[in-house]
Amino acid sequence: MSKSINVALIGNPNTGKTSVFNQLTGLKQKVGNYPGITVEKKEGICKLPRGVKAHILDLPGTYSLNTTSLDESVVVELLLNKNDKDFPDVAVVITDVENLKRNLLLFTQIKDLKIPAILVINMADRMSRKGISLDIPLLEEKLNTKIALVSTRKGTGVERIKELIADYKSLSISPVLDTTVIAPEYFDSLRETFPKEDLYKLWLVITQDVNFTPIEKKHIADTSSFTTKSKSELKRLQQKETILRYQFINGILKQTYKVDMNAAKGFRAALDKILTHRIFGYLIFFLILLTIFQAIYDWSSYPMDMIDAFFANASEWVKDTMPPGVFTNLIAEGVLAGIGGIVIFIPQIAFLFLFISLLEESGYMSRVVFLMDRIMRPFGLSGKSVVPLISGTACAIPAIMATRTIENWKERLITILVTPFTTCSARLPIYLIIIALVIPDGRFLGLSYQALTLMFMYFIGFAASLGSAMILNKILKINSRSFFVMEMPNYKMPLLKNVAYTVVEKTKSFVVGAGKIILAISIILWFLGSNGFSDKFKNAETIIDTKLKAEGFSEYNQSRIEEHLAAYKATLKNGEEKNNLRLTTRGLADSLDRKKKELVQTAEQEEIASYKLENSFMGYMGKAIEPIVRPLGYDWKIGIAVLTSFAAREVFVGTLATIYSVGNDGEETIKNRMAAEVDPITKKPLFNLASGVSLLLFYAFAMQCMSTLAIVKRETNTWKWPTMQLVFMSAFAYLVALIAYQILK
Amino acid sequence: MAILQNILVYIVLAIAVAYLVKKFLLPNSLFASKKGSGKGCGDGECGGCH
Numbered sequence: 148m149s150k151s152i153n154v155a156l157i158g159n160p161n162t163g164k165t166s167v168f169n170q171l172t173g174l175k176q177k178v179g180n181y182p183g184i185t186v187e188k189k190e191g192i193c194k195l196p197r198g199v200k201a202h203i204l205d206l207p208g209t210y211s212l213n214t215t216s217l218d219e220s221v222v223v224e225l226l227l228n229k230n231d232k233d234f235p236d237v238a239v240v241i242t243d244v245e246n247l248k249r250n251l252l253l254f255t256q257i258k259d260l261k262i263p264a265i266l267v268i269n270m271a272d273r274m275s276r277k278g279i280s281l282d283i284p285l286l287e288e289k290l291n292t293k294i295a296l297v298s299t300r301k302g303t304g305v306e307r308i309k310e311l312i313a314d315y316k317s318l319s320i321s322p323v324l325d326t327t328v329i330a331p332e333y334f335d336s337l338r339e340t341f342p343k344e345d346l347y348k349l350w351l352v353i354t355q356d357v358n359f360t361p362i363e364k365k366h367i368a369d370t371s372s373f374t375t376k377s378k379s380e381l382k383r384l385q386q387k388e389t390i391l392r393y394q395f396i397n398g399i400l401k402q403t404y405k406v407d408m409n410a411a412k413g414f415r416a417a418l419d420k421i422l423t424h425r426i427f428g429y430l431i432f433f434l435i436l437l438t439i440f441q442a443i444y445d446w447s448s449y450p451m452d453m454i455d456a457f458f459a460n461a462s463e464w465v466k467d468t469m470p471p472g473v474f475t476n477l478i479a480e481g482v483l484a485g486i487g488g489i490v491i492f493i494p495q496i497a498f499l500f501l502f503i504s505l506l507e508e509s510g511y512m513s514r515v516v517f518l519m520d521r522i523m524r525p526f527g528l529s530g531k532s533v534v535p536l537i538s539g540t541a542c543a544i545p546a547i548m549a550t551r552t553i554e555n556w557k558e559r560l561i562t563i564l565v566t567p568f569t570t571c572s573a574r575l576p577i578y579l580i581i582i583a584l585v586i587p588d589g590r591f592l593g594l595s596y597q598a599l600t601l602m603f604m605y606f607i608g609f610a611a612s613l614g615s616a617m618i619l620n621k622i623l624k625i626n627s628r629s630f631f632v633m634e635m636p637n638y639k640m641p642l643l644k645n646v647a648y649t650v651v652e653k654t655k656s657f658v659v660g661a662g663k664i665i666l667a668i669s670i671i672l673w674f675l676g677s678n679g680f681s682d683k684f685k686n687a688e689t690i691i692d693t694k695l696k697a698e699g700f701s702e703y704n705q706s707r708i709e710e711h712l713a714a715y716k717a718t719l720k721n722g723e724e725k726n727n728l729r730l731t732t733r734g735l736a737d738s739l740d741r742k743k744k745e746l747v748q749t750a751e752q753e754e755i756a757s758y759k760l761e762n763s764f765m766g767y768m769g770k771a772i773e774p775i776v777r778p779l780g781y782d783w784k785i786g787i788a789v790l791t792s793f794a795a796r797e798v799f800v801g802t803l804a805t806i807y808s809v810g811n812d813g814e815e816t817i818k819n820r821m822a823a824e825v826d827p828i829t830k831k832p833l834f835n836l837a838s839g840v841s842l843l844l845f846y847a848f849a850m851q852c853m854s855t856l857a858i859v860k861r862e863t864n865t866w867k868w869p870t871m872q873l874v875f876m877s878a879f880a881y882l883v884a885l886i887a888y889q890i891l892k
Numbered sequence: 893m894a895i896l897q898n899i900l901v902y903i904v905l906a907i908a909v910a911y912l913v914k915k916f917l918l919p920n921s922l923f924a925s926k927k928g929s930g931k932g933c934g935d936g937e938c939g940g941c942h
Contacts, residue, residue, distance in 0.1 A: 472897035477904065664915065667908035674905050853916055 151200040158241035160208030163269040166299035168205035195313040218551040237315035263318040272298040278407025286403040329387040439502045440602040447494035458487030485669025488804030492576040504649040508641035527620025532562040539569030568611040573796040585839030665801035675765035683762040780838035780888040837891035841884040849880035
């Protein structure tokens with residue numbers, strides 16, 4: 148079997164490396180029109196002409212081999228280590244046709260490392276619109292390489308890359324520049340001291356920690372022929388090298404790259420002026436957010452109602468069709484209820500991702516980052532912290548990993564610690580169901596109260612992030628210098644394919660990933676709620692029967708029966724009028740009597756189910772934790788849901804759906820079941836404004852996600868920070884929820 | 893039929909418990925494949941909270 152070729156995709160941020168990677172490998176890694184999508188290397192396999200196989204590595208974007216952040220150092224570490232199993236046989240350097248001058252700096256450095264390099268000029272589809280013309284054969288000659296002109300958006304030029312990779316042995320490895328001219332004496336002494344080493348590689352090893360955290364190096368003692376240089380001297384030499392490279396690149400591009408300036412100017416500049424304006428920029432951003440939240444509510448209500456009704460019907464169908472027994476009950480009350488509790492949120496989550504994806508794809512998100520840098524500074528964060536904070540609206544885990552693009556360790560640590568406050572998609576189901584239950588219908592200036600509340604919850608998340616960041620900025624005593632360089636990508640019409648892919652993948656990841664946990668927890672909860680060891684559980688039917696005979700139904704159940712009966716009577720009357728029919732007095736009385744019996748039977752079954760649940764294994768567990776959650780306005784059932792959602796927030800709704808389904812006839816939707824819950828102490832609806840707001844605030848601030856804690860530990864390399872995060876966020880959430888409930892009750 | 897339904901419930905319950913124990917209590921390294929895929933978070937495949 149032939150050995151596969153190691154290929155590294157390298158380039159500046161936002162040049163389309165991941166798009167090239169996806170087209171070469173057929174994989175579907177996330178792409179976006181803002182820098183910093185890839186923060187760690189990703190791998191794939193590509194079949195090349197003549198049966199050759201390539202192992203493709205997609206590396207994080209870097210502006211040069213003089214690293215300034217953690218994600219960039221991944222590239223340099225690989226290129227300097229020939230013993231690494233992923234060391235490339237060929238480097239494919241991806242560039243953007245509109246930023247060729249800046250992008251070529253990295254290319255020349257890689258060429259000087261004597262690694263066979265192919266130059267890919269991406270975004271070729273923009274050349275005619277921007278008035279750009281290129282002399283490819285001359286550029287190939289001057290750079291001593293092979294070039295592929297590519298448009299990943301149009302899918303052109305990828306075959307040329309494959310051919311060039313397959314033919315990599317014919318590529319020249321001679322350097323394009325003689326770097327030693329920046330300090331001839333110093334390089335001479337280096338050559339004498341390390342005669343077997345490649346000089347440019349040696350130079351990169353020496354200067355690697357100039358802009359970044361120091362790396363462990365064996366100290367070389369000064370000798371007569373070699374004297375180490377100070378950090379500031381090395382940095383000055385590095386600057387000289389950069390100037391030398393740009394002089395070289397300018398010379399080449401003068402002959403090979405032409406831009407018709409009349410065609411290039413216009414739209415982007417005008418749009419940037421408005422979107423990054425000191426006042427209009429923020430106003431537009433605020434209006435965009437308002438539109439998004441309003442749309443999430445308005446557009447998704449119909450599919451949500453359909454899904455809710457579907458699961459209620461499916462549960463009923465299972466009970467009617469399958470043979471009666473415990474397994475049938477498990478499917479109807481445990482599995483379907485739990486899954487239904489998460490599937491119902493697909494429309495809203497899909498809409499949220501649709502809007503985020505459109506903002507990313509269009510290039511607007513980078514303007515938001517630029518806009519936010521001004522706001523972020525006083526809080527100890529940088530504009531680059533906005534990317535993780537916005538990514539956090541999907542999930543805190545990739546968001547925390549995205550902090551690797553932040554060069555300053557203090558800013559990075561603060562961003563890691565405050566990102567979990569951002570409203571992630573796991574919080575969305577909780578917010579949506581609680582808001583629907585406790586916030587009244589109605590509109591203010593055409594915007595529904597519920598949509599405004601949801602937007603407010605997102606603001607609370609961001610406000611908590613910023614507030615905590617400000618405190619941490621004052622507390623943490625870490626000195627590190629900070630600067631902000633942000634790539635401003637071009638505006639692009641979002642590609643339907645990319646947007647659809649992001650929406651489907653993110654929604655699928657949420658539903659499938661969360662669904663597995665929720666399904667497992669639903670099954671266990673159903674079991675705990677349907678079984679018990681006490682006599683009360685075993686003799687529930689007899690006990691309730693005796694109680695009903697002696698005391699009758701509770702006041703709440705009695706009034707519910709009367710309400711339903713009155714509604715039924717009204718329906719009968721309406722039917723008479725519509726169909727021009729008259730029921731006899733006896734016929735009406737018989738009909739009402741039958742309905743009443745049916746309602747009494749249902750209420751009796753519900754009382755038995757509720758009593759059994761209270762005396763089941765789950766009931767005992769819930770009662771044990773009730774004293775802790777009672778001051779927040781929650782009963783033991785909500786307490787169980789809060790406890791199970793410690794692992795992952797989205798489990799909360801699934802848990803409640805399962806708890807309220809145990810012993811239920813399955814006809815009711817989740818929302819209706821929750822709305823019908825009565826607080827046994829106050830005898831009022833359990834989900835009221837006070838308990839609802841308390842729950843919303845608890846989930847806004849609580850660290851209910853084990854996976855986030857694990858990723859914080861990985862990124863900070865210590866348990867200290869995740870432990871502090873867990874303790875602080877949980878205590879803060881409890882306190883805020885307690886205050887809110889006690890004020891509003 | 894009742895016995896069969898009971899057996900099925902216990903099998904499903906055991907699978908659910910085993911899944912959660914594997915997901916949250918046992919270290920990931922026990923189940924990691926020999927060659928890392930390098931496919932991390934950020935591409936919608938958290939493998940974590942969702």
